Amino acid sequence: MALAWTEQGRQDAPPFVLLHSLGTSSEMWRRQYDLAEDFLLVLPDLPGHGKSPPTTSGYDLDTLGADVLAVTEVVGLDRFHLCGVSLGGQVALWAAIHHPHRLLTVTIANSAARIGSAQGWADRISAIREHGMEGMAAQVVGRWFTDGFAQRDPDTWRQALAMFSSTNPDAYVAACRVLAGADLRPEVGRIETPALVIGATDDVSTPRDDAEWLAASIPHARLEIIENAAHLSNMEQPESFTRLLRSHLRHGS
DSSP: OOOOEEEESOTTSOEEEEEOOTTOOGGGGGGGGGGGGTSEEEEEOOTTSTTSOOOSSOOOHHHHHHHHHHHHHHHTOSSEEEEEETHHHHHHHHHHHHOGGGEEEEEEESOOSSOSOHHHHHHHHHHHHHHHHHHHHHHHHHTTSOTTHHHHOHHHHHHHHHHHHHSOHHHHHHHHHHHHHOOOTTTGGGOOSOEEEEEETTOSSSOHHHHHHHHHHSTTOEEEEETTOOSOHHHHSHHHHHHHHHHHHHHHO
């Protein structure tokens, strides 16, 4: 399907595609917009998230990856840097496994080769069906940040709540089913693209152990753990996150 996307930066700058997490949108990258000084940022919205329409049928990780690659082809990108958080991180892993010739570098942040369990995602789907997106917003978004974040940064907290609440519920459920079935653990050892794995000390959704396993399983991957951050470390600790990206993009390609 056709995804919506936005661009930031100069057309002649090195291209950098950033993929958001489940239940957010490309708006989650606002604190990384200063990267547009040096890169052409391409920011897709996954199906039913942000400005992208929901999918009309079931899909899987292959379909999501193909949709993202279709955006890069429309934009006219041959090779590009790629970063994804959570669900976006799994799409980035998929691209590094199946289309390495397209990538300059890959960054997998707050993600894993296998995220959660089938039962956990089934429980999430049931909760969304029962309570709706708004009814689950505070509980789910609360897992994205460390304790007290809503008081420390109320603007970002409200932005996160708004992104989650505005996500199409059917598309959210479909994405949960993607995550319930996706398991890239047997394949990540094939990745040869220069890879950065970012974890966070307080991430309960994709814990530090997941990041450590992933970095150990991808040949020559670099591991960085962000302190005092949970699942959306790019929003909670944007300076640290952006600094890691700049270093990786400068030295990894």
